Structures are given as structure tokens and as C-alpha cells.
Amino acid sequence: SQTSSSSPPSSSLPLVSHFIGKKDNIVKAGRMTTMVNGCRDILVLYHQGQLHAMDMRCYHSGGALQYGDIEEFNGRLCIVCPWHKYKITLAEGEGLYQAVDDPTAKPLRKHWRSKGVKQRIHKVTEVNGNVYVTLNDSNEAIESDVYQTERYRTGLLKA
């Protein structure tokens, strides 16, 4: 894929890969945050041999996902936001919640359900030990987009 770090500013996200670091360093650290293309704060995770990238701030209220634990729910790997424990699937950015089918049943039976895609997931590729992120340029609004502004970047706003 094409590599560029000097794309012109654009309202839509460009379809180019941005070099973000050496795989060795990311594997060692387990996770890293970086701004891609001067416009998007991204969290890159290495977990169980896989690289993942997503918007850095949680779709719920802008929580710092880089400090979240990774856990499995119903067989799906999720990052658990440290602020209010929302669960976000690493692969799709879906918000998971626990639903109760029958509130009168005893014991209560809970199931993990999806609220749909809430966190914007980006594509990560590795070529010769170099890691690149391609921003997800889907025009469809995703809730985590709200926290990609200067206001949140300053870190002054907390839940």
C-alpha cells in the first residue's frame, strides 16, 4: 500500500497508510497512542499475536482506552474502558452489554449483546517490521468520532 505522511488536509479521511512505528517496539509496549495524519488520535494494541487500531477515546464519554484491560466476553476480545467499564470489541468496535431475557427467571440469565459499532476501528498492516495504520474513512458517523476534537485532545474534559 501507498505510504504518505504529508497528505493535504481534507474533510474526509485519506485512504493512505501512515507509518506509526516498529512492530518490535509496539509488541514490547503492548500498546501505543499516536496522532495519525495530524487529525486522529489512535490507540494501537498488540494482543495475542494481533495488532489492532481504534480511536483512542471511548465512545461513551471520551475515556482513555489506552489504560483499559483486554478481556474476552462471549468469545470476543474487548477493551474495557477504565472510566465506566464499557466493553468494546477489538475487531469491530462494537459496544457490548449484558441483557436479561426474562427478568422474572431465577436465577437471572444474562447474555452479551451488541449495541452495534460504536468505536471507529482502523486498519493496521505490518510490512517488514514496520507498522502502518490506514484510517477508516467510512462516511457513516460513529460515536467515537465526537471525541476527535481539539477540545478533548487538551485532556481538560473528564467524565
Ligand code: FES
Ligand atoms: Fe468509557 Fe464511560 S468513557 S465507559
